[in-house]
Amino acid sequence: MNPAATVTRGTGENTVVGDDARVPIGLTVNGRVRTMTVEPRTTLLDALRDELGLTGTKKACDRGECGACTVHVDGRRLLSCMTLAAMQDGKQITTIEGLERDGNLHAIQAAFIEHDGFQCGFCTPGQIMSAVAMIEEAKADWPSAATTDVGRPFTIAELSAAEIRERMSGNLCRCACYPNIVDAVAEAAARS
Amino acid sequence: MHPFLLASANDAATAIAAHAADPDLAYIAGGTDLIGLMKDRAALPKRLLDINTLPDMARIEALPDGGLRIGALARMSDVAAHPDVRRRFPVIAEALLFAASGQLRNMASMGGNIMQRTRCAYFRDEDDLPCNKRRPGSGCSALHGLNRNHAIFGWSEACVATNPSDVAVALAALDATVAVRGLAGERTIPFTGFYRLPGETPERDNVLGRGDLIVSIEVPAGAEGRASHYLKIRDRQSYEFAVVSAAAAVAVDGRRIRSARLALGGVAHKPWRLTAAEVALRSASLGDIEALKSALATSFTDARPLAHNAFKVELAQRVALRALQAAGARA
Ligand SMILES: Cc1cc2nc3c(=O)[nH]c(=O)nc-3n(C[C@H](O)[C@H](O)[C@H](O)COP(=O)(O)OP(=O)(O)OC[C@H]3O[C@@H](n4cnc5c(N)ncnc54)[C@H](O)[C@@H]3O)c2cc1C
Ligand code: SF4
Ligand code: FES
Ligand code: FES
Numbered sequence: 441m442n443p444a445a446t447v448t449r450g451t452g453e454n455t456v457v458g459d460d461a462r463v464p465i466g467l468t469v470n471g472r473v474r475t476m477t478v479e480p481r482t483t484l485l486d487a488l489r490d491e492l493g494l495t496g497t498k499k500a501c502d503r504g505e506c507g508a509c510t511v512h513v514d515g516r517r518l519l520s521c522m523t524l525a526a527m528q529d530g531k532q533i534t535t536i537e538g539l540e541r542d543g544n545l546h547a548i549q550a551a552f553i554e555h556d557g558f559q560c561g562f563c564t565p566g567q568i569m570s571a572v573a574m575i576e577e578a579k580a581d582w583p584s585a586a587t588t589d590v591g592r593p594f595t596i597a598e599l600s601a602a603e604i605r606e607r608m609s610g611n612l613c614r615c616a617c618y619p620n621i622v623d624a625v626a627e628a629a630a631r632s
Numbered sequence: 633m634h635p636f637l638l639a640s641a642n643d644a645a646t647a648i649a650a651h652a653a654d655p656d657l658a659y660i661a662g663g664t665d666l667i668g669l670m671k672d673r674a675a676l677p678k679r680l681l682d683i684n685t686l687p688d689m690a691r692i693e694a695l696p697d698g699g700l701r702i703g704a705l706a707r708m709s710d711v712a713a714h715p716d717v718r719r720r721f722p723v724i725a726e727a728l729l730f731a732a733s734g735q736l737r738n739m740a741s742m743g744g745n746i747m748q749r750t751r752c753a754y755f756r757d758e759d760d761l762p763c764n765k766r767r768p769g770s771g772c773s774a775l776h777g778l779n780r781n782h783a784i785f786g787w788s789e790a791c792v793a794t795n796p797s798d799v800a801v802a803l804a805a806l807d808a809t810v811a812v813r814g815l816a817g818e819r820t821i822p823f824t825g826f827y828r829l830p831g832e833t834p835e836r837d838n839v840l841g842r843g844d845l846i847v848s849i850e851v852p853a854g855a856e857g858r859a860s861h862y863l864k865i866r867d868r869q870s871y872e873f874a875v876v877s878a879a880a881a882v883a884v885d886g887r888r889i890r891s892a893r894l895a896l897g898g899v900a901h902k903p904w905r906l907t908a909a910e911v912a913l914r915s916a917s918l919g920d921i922e923a924l925k926s927a928l929a930t931s932f933t934d935a936r937p938l939a940h941n942a943f944k945v946e947l948a949q950r951v952a953l954r955a956l957q958a959a960g961a962r963a
Contacts, residue, residue, distance in 0.1 A: 463638065480638035480680070483667070503668055504736060516738045522664045523739065526638055527682055574734060582713040585729040585870065590718045591858075609870035610733020 465529040469494065470538025478525045485509045487525035488535060496536040496565045507611035510566040511535050517573035536565035539572070548572055548628045555624035559615035567611045571625045574607045575599075575632055599629050633670050640682040644813055644845060647681055652815050652843030659683045659845065661705060661741035664732075665748040672756045674749070674766055689847060692717065698853030700724075704743030704846040708799070709734070711742060721851060722962070723860035723879050727802040730864045733871050743846040746800050746810070746826070749837060750793040750901075751873050752782065764790045765834040772834075780940035781875070784948070785900040791834030792938060795827060795902050796873050802862055804903035805879040805895035808851045814844040823849075827902030834901075856881035856893050859963035863955040864897070865947065874898040876948045880955035884963040887918045892956065894931075896948055906931035906952065918960040921953075928952050 462477035469492060476491045485502075488494045488511070500508035502521045509521040512534040539546040548571050551557070558564040578599050583590040586606035587598075604622050613621065641647035641659075651657055658677035660666050661684060669675035683689075689705040694716035702711055711717055712728035732740065754761045754773035762771035774782050774792050782792040800823070808823045827838050840846075851857075860881035866872040877897035883890040892913040894906040912927035928949050935945045 479635065481633040481635055503671065504664055507733065507735060510735055517735045518739045519664075519735045522662075522667050522736070524638065524660075524663065524667070524680075527660070527663065527684070570735065577709075577713075577734065580713070582709065583718065583725065583729060585726070587729075590712075590722050590725045590729070593715075606870055607734055610735045612871075 463526045465526055467525070467528060467531060467533050469533045470535060480524065480526050482525045483521050484511070484513075484523050484525045484528050484533070485520035488520060488533070491525075494535050494537055498562055498565055500562065505612075506563070506566075507570055508563050508566040510569040510611065512569060512573055515573070515576070517570050534569075536569055539568070546572065547631060548575075548624070551624040551628040552621070555620045555627065556617075557620045557624040558613075558617055563611060563613045563615075567608070567613065567621055570608060570611045571628065574604075574625070575629045578603070578607070578629070579632075596629065599626070601626060604629070633667075634673070634676055636670075636677060637679040638682065639679065640685045642685055644686055644847075647683060647686065648813060648815060648843045648845050650681060651845070654679060655842065657681055661744040662707070662739040663744075664736050664740045665744060669749060669756070672758050673760065674756050683845070694720070695853070698857070700851040702742050702849045702851070704848055705741050708732070708737040708740045708742065708745060712737065719858070720853075721802075721806065721857045721860060723802045723805065723857075723862045723881055723959070724799060724851070726862035727798040727864075727877075727879060730862060730877075731798040742799070742849055745797055746803070746849070747838070747840075747846070748797055751796045752793040753778070755793065765793060765830075768833070768835050774938075776939070778940065779938040781873075781898075782938055782941060783900045784935045784937045784941060784944045785904050786829045787901065787936070787938075788830045788832065788834070790832055791830035791901070793830070793834065793901060794898055795837070795900070796897075797903075798862070798864060798874060798877060798897060800827075801877055801895045801897035801903040802860075802879040803849060803851065804905055805881055805893045806851050806854065806857070806860075807893070808849055810849055811847045812840065812844050813847050814841065818847065820850075823903075824905055830901050837901075854881070854893075855883035856891060856959075859883065859959050860893075861955050861958040861962065863951055863958065865951055876944055876951050878948070878951045878955035879903075880952065880959040882918075882956065882959045882963055884918065884960065887960075889913050889916050889918060889960075894928075894952055894956065896952065899944060899948055908933075909952070913956075918957065918963075924953055924956060925949070928956075 466475045498508040500506045504522040586603045656678035660680045689703045691703045693701040712725045718725045810821045864877040881893040896904040909931040912930045916923045
């Protein structure tokens with residue numbers, strides 16, 4: 441193992457990093473370039489929470505089973521507990537801390553408050569990050585398992601409560617606030 | 633997770649050579665299966681090779697003859713949303729959309745999906761229980777343990793696990809092929825021959841060897857593509873693996889079946905094609921439920937349920953029937 445070795449991505453030959461080495465990486469998090477060194481085994485979730493102190497993104501199952509750790513990478517929702525920080529080098533990351541603009545909540549954050557879409561709040565950052573990206577997916581004509589005919593184009597007008605429930609099924613809520621979450625998402629989608 | 637090395641691959645030939653030379657190296661794509669396995673210590677690679685940087689492997693192409701070529705690095709969500717996939721082969725889009733969650737589908741690659749390992753709880757247990765797939769020769773905890781989620785076809789005393797991939801069931805029904813590049817060059821493996829039955833060596837899920845890199849999946853054009861459907865039965869309505877699932881595709885003359893393709897998920901170590909039933913279904917009428925049922929039954933004479941999953945024998949026949957009818961309704 442060569443602790444001095446560094447990872448190079450996208451250029452040159454395959455480069456191996458020592459397991460005792462920390463890998464230098466750069467992530468653009470909520471619009472700011474953040475450089476850090478991480479172990480190859482550090483998940484994106486642990487890098488955000490432990491290296492950058494962005495604890496809005498929650499760790500619950502740490503196995504891809506609950507959605508609490510949902511963030512956006514290059515605009516897409518994904519699970520930060522199931523990817524390595526070093527594999528996201530150079531990417532644009534948005535976390536719950538990055539949704540507000542000039543002190544104003546994002547429309548979906550506001551809708552969650554208005555509709556009482558949470559109780560303990562632990563799943564909420566993941567629910568909101570998921571909902572923001574999910575509405576964009578629906579606008580981009582993505583069908584879901586609740587879509588009767590996947591062969592037809594999907595329009596946002598078809599985003600029924602059943603569609604929202606299915607598209608948000610990757611976010612579990614132990615407090616079972618589901619009806620209010622669906623209402624909040626439905627309102628935000630209708631307004632968007 | 634245990635410590636490991638990480639590298640990224642910039643060209644396929646170098647990646648294949650590195651994988652062939654090093655038994656402790658694993659490719660990583662979306663990471664959604666491998667990272668879970670590593671957290672549960674069911675996979676302990678010393679080196680990971682990130683293949684996401686390989687060029688030209690994420691394309692989804694509608695072929696002029698009506699078929700499809702799907703790059704191994706294409707994400708499940710992109711494949712499911714692709715207009716030509718949805719129009720030509722709804723069974724593929726549906727199998728993908730009924731799998732995992734929106735977040736996971738954005739991460740998970742097609743190559744990684746068909747390579748994912750069983751969800752047998754003993755195999756993934758952090759306490760390292762006896763499991764021949766995880767530790768060859770240690771025994772099978774499921775054979776006389778909790779085996780409700782296990783196989784009813786093709787199992788051996790060594791392993792009774794099922795393959796968890798949904799889209800693999802659709803691809804097996806459609807006679808898709810897997811393009812693999814290895815040390816000896818590129819070859820094409822029919823989907824029905826890609827997975828293995830457990831036999832005495834359940835540690836091997838499929839026929840790939842060291843170095844082999846899945847490049848793409850090809851779906852041949854077929855009259856049955858459009859009239860196809862994926863039906864998945866789960867313990868909860870969404871975000872769950874199949875108890876039993878079925879992929880069906882049919883070509884018809886009026887209401888009469890010209891040809892039918894059927895495969896089941898959740899019942900065997902691989903997607904289970906209902907070959908006998910496909911023959912028996914020829915020229916049956918889609919409206920004649922009794923004829924359809926008895927044709928399907930011909931594929932269940934060799935079903936061997938375990939202590940906790942006898943219900944799957946009947947459930948699978950009902951699921952196959954409903955999938956067939958739904959596919960027929962699209963013809
Ligand atoms: C909570 C949860 C629920 C899920 N539910 C479902 C479900 O309902 N249905 C379903 O089908 N799946 C389900 N999945 C599984 C998910 O679909 C797979 O984890 C995913 O498809 C794997 O793809 P990946 O790119 O992340 O693979 P990785 O984790 O990166 O890789 C998986 C394996 O494939 C190998 N590999 C990857 N790419 C290649 C290649 N090109 N050539 C050769 N080998 C390769 C890797 O070495 C590794 O061994 C679920 C997963 C989770 C965590
Ligand atoms: S069924 Fe297979 S995977 Fe499960 S415990 Fe037995 S050997 Fe292991
Ligand atoms: S913490 Fe990532 S999905 Fe549960
Ligand atoms: S609000 Fe408590 S887990 Fe969702």
